[in-house]
Amino acid sequence: MARNLDMTALRSFVAVADVGGVTKASGFLNLTQSAVSMQLKRLEDSVGISLLDRSNRTIALTSEGEQLLSYARRMLRLNDEAYSRLTSDIFEGEITLGVPHDIVYPAIPQVLRQFSANFPRVKVQLISSFTRELKAQFGRGEVDVILTTEENCDAGGVTLQTVPLIWVGAPEGQAYRSRPLRLAYEGNCIFRAGVQKALDDVGIDWEMAVESNSTRTIEATVSADLAVHTMIEGTEPKYFERIVHSGDLPELTSMQINMYRAGLEANPILDALCQQINAAYGAL
Known part of the structure; x- marks a missing residue:
């Protein structure tokens, strides 16, 4: 006898796979963590195999989970398309x-x-x-x-998150120790003036090692340990590393995502x- 996969459980499974954890997925789905966990367990029970590897701190997919993920994406896409076309007002x-x-x-x-x-x-x-x-x-x-990313929110805006601005450099880099401190920024970067002022306030000399509106140029310069940069915490790429400067650099303000x-x-x-x-x- 044919058996059916639970679409709600599949949606939770895909969300967990996409964001890398139950906590983030529950927020995205507007469900409690326990509800998402129960749906995952019900899905695993229905197919009789483990879909998630929970042996580490971060959740990973098993090989069977990777296979199901491909099917689940297609099933949800078709389900959502059919439901929208049949039940929703047509917006264009x-x-x-x-x-x-x-x-x-x-x-x-x-x-x-x-x-x-x-x-x-x-x-x-x-x-x-x-x-x-x-x-x-x-x-x-x-x-x-x-x-936007800015220190304050203008009238009419809504603040989604307030997150720290951090110093970043090359992995195991030493550029942050140089004086004058070499900086790399795009010309239009909104963080630039505030960072320069923070350095001036604590008496750290600085110079612009590179000025370019090419993000790739900035990334190449910083990852080569020729300069330092600042980014919103959590957005730094793998080829950058947060600088643990132990007071060698000033602490930076938090930024709002509006x-x-x-x-x-x-x-x-x-x-x-x-x-x-x-x-x-x-x-x-």
């Missing part, structure tokens, strides 16, 4: 979403995937730029929703996108 159009490049991951791909499933006929154009440029575009009415949306009037499509972004950042 295009939304422009602007996000600074350093906070695109891990939340935005999840948001775009879920939004596309819910509104298959709405196109989301994602643009990535610096906060200053995104706010200028938003002010000109060129972008519907933007995220969201601004165009218009105050009700708009079901924009409302849904903003709600999903808010939920995704709440789960991090």
